[in-house]
Amino acid sequence: MAWLQLHLATTEAHADAFQSALEDMGACAVTLTDGADQPVFEPPPGARPLWQNTVVSALFDADRDPALILAALQQQGLDAQAHHHETLDDQAWERAWMDDFAPMRFGERLWIVPSWSESPDPQAVNLKLDPGLAFGTGTHETTVLCLEWLDRTDLQGKAVLDFGCGSGVLAIAALLLGAGNATGTDIDSQALTASEDNARNNGVADGLSLYLPENLPADYRCDVLVANILAGPLVELADQLAGYCRAGASLALSGILAEQAESVRSAYAPWFDLNPTSQQGDWVRIDGVRRKTE
Template identity: 55%
Template sequence: MAWIQLRLNATAESADTISDTLMELGAASVTFLDAQDTPVFEPLPGETRLWGDTDVVGLFDAIVDMKPVIEQLKQLPELANQMTYKVEALEDKDWEREWMENFHPMQFGRRLWICPSWREAPEPDAVNVLLDPGLAFGTGTHPTTALCLTWLDGLDLSAKSVVDFGCGSGILAIAAIKLGAADVVGLDIDPQALTASADNAERNGVKDQLTVYLPKDQPDNIQADVVVANILAGPLRELAPVISALVKQGGQLALSGLLQEQAEELRAIYGQWFDLNPTAIEGDWCRLDGTKR
């Protein structure tokens, strides 16, 4: 497939707005590049990982007429006074393989490694999760996923039940099983996430220990010893009673996908049911965790 790349020079203050606008205008993907052309992978709403002068790169199908796109971008207040950009045709590449080249094995905590399914595990005797995320979120490269993986590695999950709320690629659910959990339920609103989770569970030889559901299909009254929800602050706020009800009395909960400035509001909400530990922070992101009273 042929592509057109639109590259705009931006500042830390304008990059997020430009990125959002490019997606609204039909970009298939948006990447932030620093002055040395180093890509920022897996950006999420609210995330800014910039190094001063920043280029925002939108990738469009080659059939897209770029003139209206350029005109719409010129209407942005952030670009009204100065808009430096370059439009270029890209050679036809296997972009999935290009991404695969940059996904490497990563260690979390003492025992746990997340390994791309197409690479060899660096420590065969460690707790290795073989992962192919497909179209679902969750590779371990994002701080919110890393915070949750490290938390799971620090728990004694032997014979425990676990719910992964918003399971995505299944990375947290499968890690919990590999770390000793007896059975795990994965919940997600995206059918593609359930497919990715099931495929990755089979790849890791744990498919019999993972059951996945869309919310409308999940059994009533599910409760677990451990619940992890790596989503975003809005759903964590709105679904607080639902998520909290999934945790058994005395059970453990971890919440991530929230920025540092969102932590206190979420702490106040979940503090109604949980004794929460100090906030764990990585970059702009954080994790709340605690025990249900």
């Protein structure tokens, strides 16, 4: 069976109306994607942000006439800024999606392995993780930078804080790499749920504590802190994050674009001896050690 896929360029203000109309016309699926390379970062809980330029793509049975669909949309006052369509051959869509995610290696010891794949190295540290709702499957440069850092950091028996934990991938990796315990915080309760589920799937749930940031105990202190969020919040939270770190604690910060590195380094320099900035693509990691004396 073949399918008709129709792509419609519109704006953030009209995307929902297009989606609703296409679903009413019998679309089997409707997806919204970025039409102008404008990433949306960390929306507040419950928010559904869209891009200023949004492409609405709808999947119909192959015998539908795209011209009639466009005419019906126009009758409802919905004129796409641009449009095109294509015919898609039927395939095993679930398998095609799964094939996009293969086991990935980080550093010397650590692999992230989807549940449907065999580990390339059964003797390695294998973290089982499937793509999901919360950010952090290990595919983004910022996550890669943090995972590689964790892989080469001495974590044995140490207390690790994953600030902005998302799917919990960094906290879980730390536990699998030998950390004594890990704590994860995130502003989104869905992320905490995802982290708990992923920790359970990897057999480390007993070692992971999860909190909304405001509920993290005031006297909490860690030996290792990793924060993969954004440069703005990292700068604003520098004093708070430094306060969580014991003297001699290791720190890794990411979610930082290369041009933002100096502002983040300046914010943490009063407390930490920082190593040279590491970069992958457009993104960087800043890491260092909490000074023993002020």
